[in-house]
Amino acid sequence: MKKMTFNRMLVIGTVAISAAGCTSSPKLAYEDAKAQIGHQKAGFKSLRDPEQLLSYAAQNAKTPDEVVRYNRAYGKLALDHGKSQEAYAAYERAALAGDASAGRRLVKGQLDGVYQPENVSMIAKSVYLPLTADKSDANTRLLLAQLVDQGKIGGAESRTVDLWLNEAAAAGATKAFRQLAERAEKSGNVALASDYYYRAEKTSKADRALRQARVQYLGLEGGPNPKLGHAWLELARKLDKQGAGQLAARVYRTTSGATDGAYLISVATAAGVDVLSREQLLEAYRGAKTDLDRAKILEPLKAAARKNDPNASFELAAIYISTRGEPSEINNLLVESYSKGKPEALDLMISQLMRAEAGQGAANILFDGVVKAAQKGNVEAARSLSSLYRIGGFKAADRAESLKWLQQAADAGDAKSQYELGVDLYENGGNQQSKQMALQYLNKAAGQGDLFALTYLKSKT
Numbered sequence: 001m002k003k004m005t006f007n008r009m010l011v012i013g014t015v016a017i018s019a020a021g022c023t024s025s026p027k028l029a030y031e032d033a034k035a036q037i038g039h040q041k042a043g044f045k046s047l048r049d050p051e052q053l054l055s056y057a058a059q060n061a062k063t064p065d066e067v068v069r070y071n072r073a074y075g076k077l078a079l080d081h082g083k084s085q086e087a088y089a090a091y092e093r094a095a096l097a098g099d100a101s102a103g104r105r106l107v108k109g110q111l112d113g114v115y116q117p118e119n120v121s122m123i124a125k126s127v128y129l130p131l132t133a134d135k136s137d138a139n140t141r142l143l144l145a146q147l148v149d150q151g152k153i154g155g156a157e158s159r160t161v162d163l164w165l166n167e168a169a170a171a172g173a174t175k176a177f178r179q180l181a182e183r184a185e186k187s188g189n190v191a192l193a194s195d196y197y198y199r200a201e202k203t204s205k206a207d208r209a210l211r212q213a214r215v216q217y218l219g220l221e222g223g224p225n226p227k228l229g230h231a232w233l234e235l236a237r238k239l240d241k242q243g244a245g246q247l248a249a250r251v252y253r254t255t256s257g258a259t260d261g262a263y264l265i266s267v268a269t270a271a272g273v274d275v276l277s278r279e280q281l282l283e284a285y286r287g288a289k290t291d292l293d294r295a296k297i298l299e300p301l302k303a304a305a306r307k308n309d310p311n312a313s314f315e316l317a318a319i320y321i322s323t324r325g326e327p328s329e330i331n332n333l334l335v336e337s338y339s340k341g342k343p344e345a346l347d348l349m350i351s352q353l354m355r356a357e358a359g360q361g362a363a364n365i366l367f368d369g370v371v372k373a374a375q376k377g378n379v380e381a382a383r384s385l386s387s388l389y390r391i392g393g394f395k396a397a398d399r400a401e402s403l404k405w406l407q408q409a410a411d412a413g414d415a416k417s418q419y420e421l422g423v424d425l426y427e428n429g430g431n432q433q434s435k436q437m438a439l440q441y442l443n444k445a446a447g448q449g450d451l452f453a454l455t456y457l458k459s460k461t
Contacts, residue, residue: 026056026057026058026060026061026062026066026070027057027066029053029054029056029057029060030053030054030057030066030069030070030073032048032050032053033050033051033053033054033057033073034050034073036048036049036050036053037050037077050077051074051077051078051081054070054073054074054077055074055078055086057070057073057074058070058071058073058074058075058090058093059093064097064098067093067094067097068094068097068098068099068102071090071091071093071094071097071099071102072090072091072094072099072101072102074086074087074090075087075088075090075091075094075102075105078090084114084115088105088106088109088114088115091105091106091109092106092117092123092127095123095126095127096123096126096127100130100131100134103127103128103130103131104131104137104139104140106123106127106128107128107131107139107140107143108139110143111139111142111143111146120147120152120153121152121153124144124147124152124153124158125153125157128140128143128144129144129157132144132167135167135170135171136171136172137171138168138171138172138173138176139168139173141164141165141167141168141171141173141176142164142165142168142173142175142176142179144158144159144164145161145162145164145165145168145176145179148160148161148164149161161183162180162183165179165180165183166180169199174200174201175200177196177197177199177200178196178197178200178201180196181193181194181196181197181200184196185212185228188227188228188231190209190212190228190231190232190235191235193212194208194209194235197212204239205235205239206236206239206240206243209232209233209235209236209239209240210232210233210236210240210243210244210247212228212229212232213229213232213233213236213244213247213251214229214247214250214251215229216228216229216232217229217233217251217255217259217260218251218254218255224259226259226260229251229259229260230260230263233247233248233263233264233267237267237270237271241270241271242271242272242273244267244271245267245268245269245270245271245272245273246268246271246273248263248264248265248267248268248271248273248275249264249268249273249274249275251264252264252265252268252275252276252300253275253276257275257300261299261300261303262299262300262301262302262303262304262307263304264300265300265301265303265304265309265312266304266307266309266312269304269309269311269312269315270309270311272311275300278315278318278319278322281297281298281301281315281319282319282322282323284297285297285298285319285323286323298316298319301315301316301319302316305333305336308336308340309340310336310337310338310340310341310342310345311337311342313333313334313336313337313340313342313345314333314334314337314342314344314345314348316333317330317333317334317337317345317348318348320333321348321352327352327360327362327363328361328362328365330352331349331352331362331363331365331366332365334348334349334352334366334369335349335365335366335368335369338369338373339369346370346373346378346380346381347380349366349369349370350370350380350381350384352366353366353367353370353384353388353394354384354387354388354393354394356393356394357393357394358392358393358394358395358396360394363394367394367395370384370385371385374405374408374409377412379409379412379413379414379417382405382406382408382409382412382417383405383406383409383414383416383417385401385405386402386403386404386405386406386409386417387402388402389401389402389405390402403421403424406420406421406424407421410441410444415444415445415448415449415450415453416445416450418441418442418444418445418448418450418453419441419442419445419450419452419453419456421438421441422438422439422440422441422442422445422453422456423438423442423456424438425437425438425441426438426439426442426460439457442456442457443457
């Protein structure tokens with residue numbers, strides 16, 4: 001037999017001493033472990049392994065008080081030595097013996113993913129639920145919400161995910177507000193989600209709505225969800241119309257209008273934001289090879305126009321004018337656009353009306369639209385009708401009608417119309433009464449600084 005070295009003899013002797021100490025009693029093992037740890041802190045080498053001693057004490061403790069003390073001590077030492085599994089097993093024994101501090105360690109360990117009990121339901125019932133007697137304990141409530149959501153625990157005493165999250169939020173857990181926001185968003189309640197996100201982050205509701213709309217439309221955190229994107233953008237446009245319009249245009253360009261295109265155009269155009277410039281649309285339209293392709297290019301704009309978007313109707317009419325579209329469709333779009341609040345449409349209405357030929361039925365809607373605008377006091381509409389009747393075209397020349405509309409513009413305060421009416425009445429009125437009326441209009445124009453009226457008056461007085 002080989003001769004045993006001194007070091008090997010020392011190791012065997014130490015183990016034997018350690019084992020002898022452990023089997024004496026859990027209490028003696030615990031006290032001995034404390035002594036050995038004290039030796040180490042004082043700079044001396046311990047005779048026995050304190051971890052082995054504490055492990056024996058922790059696993060063989062009898063009374064609840066011993067179970068708690070010995071396992072808490074062993075758990076801390078095991079964690080210090082990087083033995084997570086052994087440490088949480090010790091904390092679990094202490095928690096089941098009624099130690100709230102060890103229970104909270106289990107909660108944090110499970111939330112952090114470093115502890116997973118074999119019997120989750122039993123630990124939840126015996127350890128986690130009793131901890132919730134402390135109303136300020138947010139972490140336990142967060143964990144219970146997670147376990148209920150994952151289906152790992154259930155029953156009446158486990159309650160619901162939202163209930164635990166609301167209690168955690170009331171205890172000050174920002175994470176709970178965020179989870180509540182995500183759950184509300186998933187259910188489609190973006191207004192409630194917006195409130196929760198605000199309470200979690202304190203960023204403006206408009207910014208959050210814009211962010212979530214972008215995330216959902218473009219699928220930045222999973223697959224695209226146009227339905228949620230639409231809901232968030234609708235909320236955003238109520239809070240920040242311009243920001244919503246700009247985002248709608250970006251999303252439309254990014255998705256080439258394939259996702260909720262008509263709605264995106266309506267949001268953008270309502271904010272005065274061009275999704276695509278008229279030139280870009282025209283270029284794409286003219287470059288299309290088939291009628292089907294051309295229809296696809298204009299369909300989002302058409303859909304927005306069908307929803308009474310005046311900007312979309314105006315843009316569509318302008319494109320049809322450039323591409324020599326159907327006059328009746330153009331005219332209907334222009335009148336609709338003007339009636340819904342797009343003042344620029346009147347200029348195109350007048351331009352199209354002045355080009356219309358006599359008997360062109362499609363121009364009737366333009367004529368009626370311009371007449372209504374003139375009757376409501378629009379000077380340009382009244383002057384255009386005066387010109388139309390003066391030179392003839394869609395309507396036959398009629399001096400009386402021409403003067404009627406010119407007078408309406410003059411009575412609305414337009415200096416140029418006052419001057420022109422005054423000159424016509426003075427030169428062509430044929431009687432003194434007409435000249436007196438002419439001088440009244442000329443003086444009104446001169447009073448507004450019209451140089452032509454001033455010069456004409458000087459020549460006649």
